[in-house]
Amino acid sequence: MSDIAEVPAGSHTHDPALQHHFDTLEQQQHAAQLGMWVFLMTEVLFFGGLFLTYTVYRTWYPDMFEAASRHLSIPLGAANTAVLIGSSLTMAMAVHTAQLGKRMPTVVYLILTMILGSVFLGIKAIEYADKFHHHLVPGPYFHFAEPYTQNAQIYFSLYFAMTGLHALHMIVGLGIMTVITIMAWRGKFTNTWYTPVEISGLYWHFVDIVWIFLFPLLYLIGGGR
Numbered sequence: 001m002s003d004i005a006e007v008p009a010g011s012h013t014h015d016p017a018l019q020h021h022f023d024t025l026e027q028q029q030h031a032a033q034l035g036m037w038v039f040l041m042t043e044v045l046f047f048g049g050l051f052l053t054y055t056v057y058r059t060w061y062p063d064m065f066e067a068a069s070r071h072l073s074i075p076l077g078a079a080n081t082a083v084l085i086g087s088s089l090t091m092a093m094a095v096h097t098a099q100l101g102k103r104m105p106t107v108v109y110l111i112l113t114m115i116l117g118s119v120f121l122g123i124k125a126i127e128y129a130d131k132f133h134h135h136l137v138p139g140p141y142f143h144f145a146e147p148y149t150q151n152a153q154i155y156f157s158l159y160f161a162m163t164g165l166h167a168l169h170m171i172v173g174l175g176i177m178t179v180i181t182i183m184a185w186r187g188k189f190t191n192t193w194y195t196p197v198e199i200s201g202l203y204w205h206f207v208d209i210v211w212i213f214l215f216p217l218l219y220l221i222g223g224g225r
Contacts, residue, residue: 036199040206043169047210050162054217057154064148068155069221071136073127077219080123084208087116095201101191103184110181110197113204117174124167131156159218166214169207176200 058065094109135143136156144152180200183189189197 033195033199033202036202040202043206047162047165050158050165051213051217054158054162057158058221061148061151061154064151065155066221067146067148068144068152069219071131071134072159072219073130074219076123076127077215080120081211081215083116083120083123084211087113087120088205088208090116091201091204095194095198098184098189098194098197099191101189101194103187103189106184106189106197107181110177110184114174114177114181117170117177121167121170121174124163128160131160162214162218166207166210169210173200173204173207176203 090109090112094106094113097105097109131137135141137160138153138157142153142156143149146152177200180196183196
């Protein structure tokens with residue numbers, strides 16, 4: 001008797017990337033994309049609450065918001081904007097090369113994306129250090145030398161809440177990119193299965209888009225410095 005088990009009639013080769021509850025890789029990819037879009041919609045609602053709060057207080061205290069925004073650095077904010085736009089480009093290229101099944105270019109573009117994300121966080125750390133140095137962090141040691149000493153804490157509370165939450169999303173994104181890069185290095189992705197790279201790219205682009213809104217709202221309303 002042969003030791004090799006016979007293959008049942010009508011069976012087909014099962015792609016190792018295909019989960020058992022899906023019929024095809026295409027169906028699995030569509031489900032993953034839908035799940036990510038639903039998640040991003042909840043993130044839009046989350047950030048939307050902060051944007052609404054910002055809008056209300058800016059309507060109530062327009063002069064204070066303008067005066068407080070002058071304590072932010074437009075060059076640093078603009079630099080971070082350029083860095084994130086660059087990271088969106090490298091992320092898009094990583095998805096493109098993953099779709100073509102090119103392992104090393106995908107790894108390189110993912111690493112470049114992480115480097116640019118780290119540069120963003122580094123610049124943000126410099127900005128935060130400046131705010132601590134000038135006592136512009138809301139709390140008992142807050143000091144604002146202009147006529148809006150009390151209300152200015154509202155602006156800086158929103159500044160730290162919105163940019164801090166955004167930075168937290170960037171840190172999470174860097175963790176995700178690290179895992180995806182390791183998977184790409186090990187050759188886990190092919191031209192038929194690259195879903196993790198694609199949905200991670202959606203998350204990264206969302207974080208970049210949030211900053212595109214934060215930069216003009218927080219930095220440009222008063223001309224900056």
